[in-house]
Amino acid sequence: MEALHQIDDWDVPFAAAGVTSAGAAVATRGDARRAVRLASVSKPVAALAVLVAAEEGVVDLDEPAGPPGATVRHLLAHASGLPFEGEAPIAPPGRRRIYSNEGFRVLGLHVAGRAEMAFGDYVRAAVVDPLGLALDPNGHPGSGMHASLDDILALGRELIAPRLVAPETHGEMVDVQFPGLDGVLPDYGRFSPLDWGLGVELKGEKQPHWSGSLTSPRTFGHFGGSGTFLWVDPEREVACAVLTGRAFGEWAKEAWPRLSDAVLEELG
Template sequence: MALAVRGGGEVAGRAVVGHALRYAAGPRELPAAQRVPMRADSVFDLASLTKVYTAILVLQLVDAGRVELDAPVAAYLKGFGKRAVTVRMLLTHTAGLPVGTGSRPATAVPLLPGAVPGTTFRYSSVGPMVLAQLVEKVTGRPLDAALRDDVTGPLGLTGTGFRPLTWVGDRDRLVATDARRGLLRGTVHDDVCRRLGGVAGHAGVFGTAADVAAIGRLLLGGGALDGTRLLSAPIVREMLTDQNAGKPAVDPDRPGRTAAHGLGVVLDQPWFMGRLAAPGTFGHTGFTGTSLLVDPARDLVLVLLTNRAHPDWTWSDPDVHRVAVADLFA
């Protein structure tokens, strides 16, 4: 586990616990001498936190006048075909798309039976996959290059990117995930992203706790961080405003959740924010045990990165730990 906390623009707390690698394939627990301890600069598979980075890239295009939030996605991706679905709907999970793609390309995935775009929150990884293709189409660059050129490079986030085996020189920095299906270390845990070569809009970004905290500080700062502006203040206000007020939420995994969601970020969800949950509190979680939580009222950025998926995702529920840490800081 790696924890990074920022408050008042300063580092308010940091903790590193446990191991980046504890199990070999099998899974088989390694002898103590062969385990790799967690470090402050350990690089985690951020899983669905990737969706926040994809949203930032999309909103940069909105800022530049190259994409309109309420335009049909089909205006940018001719093969999408669902003209009632807008860019905003993909960012807010209200398009009516299913959770996954099955064996189909993301742009070919049909809406759920009976779904009316724009009316109901249904968490879906397909939307961010499509948004990634939109970014690539409009910018003319692969998603990983767009992330490097337009986000991580300008901010100096050298511990963040897709396909870490190409840029992490010290393998001991890599936090393992699955050891049951064959040890994954520096290779994305998400099956669909792995089939796409490790680069996708819903998963695939790896990063350190400090680098994730920088993204929280960027949004807390209205789109600017340490003098570098990536987003306009108005688009960040829109990003952090509930887009789904009054809409129902359908989420079999978390039946008590609400539809509260901004443009690419989750809002006011006690199931992972604990007592820090409030209308203005925003963030996101990742399947591998990662989370970003930002409480503007407390000027607080809380990043909790765990290797819940090592040796296997079934052994722990990360929400319990997310809530416990959030409650501690509350």
């Protein structure tokens, strides 16, 4: 795939990029087995583990968790009122979309308590081992996991055609949770509304968007501050992922959409 050759010109110490369908990788560029810190691309992994936990009866999405009045669902959807960092809520649950690493830390502790095992161990049993990944799930549930491009493309295939959770559960993951909430998408500014699913951002009508202009409004995924992203377009049944060794910044806001649009143009 010629589009992936764009990463050769990026001013980054390391880059790997790939595209996958539901069945298999379409193409990759760069070292697909080198593991890097995922930063916030950890969140969809953590969320998938929580959804497995919900199906197994370990937790209920609507049980109390986090600050008073909040639930597991609020934490997954950045609607708990917790700030990006810090334990004190800055809004009542369900009022604002406040992107929160703290919410995922609290979520990991909550699931660990219910499962009576470390959250990383639960992620390994629920997601990593069943998908045959080499992903390291330890560290902060929302920002501390490490994985390779091969791992993230495998995750993309799972998110296109779920096997670990029922279609209804997957449907909740990619449906708007707490519709109408305004919020700030990190590094992109305020959106009204800022739609979010369970652990994944929903593109909707956002423009500009890090996944480019050609991905459908149903596209969902996440990007990370360590220069990583995964988006899934369910209409095209395709996912695209990038891992780099350079922190997210203006370079990524220009390079990522251009790459994503070129990928979809080449796929036709």
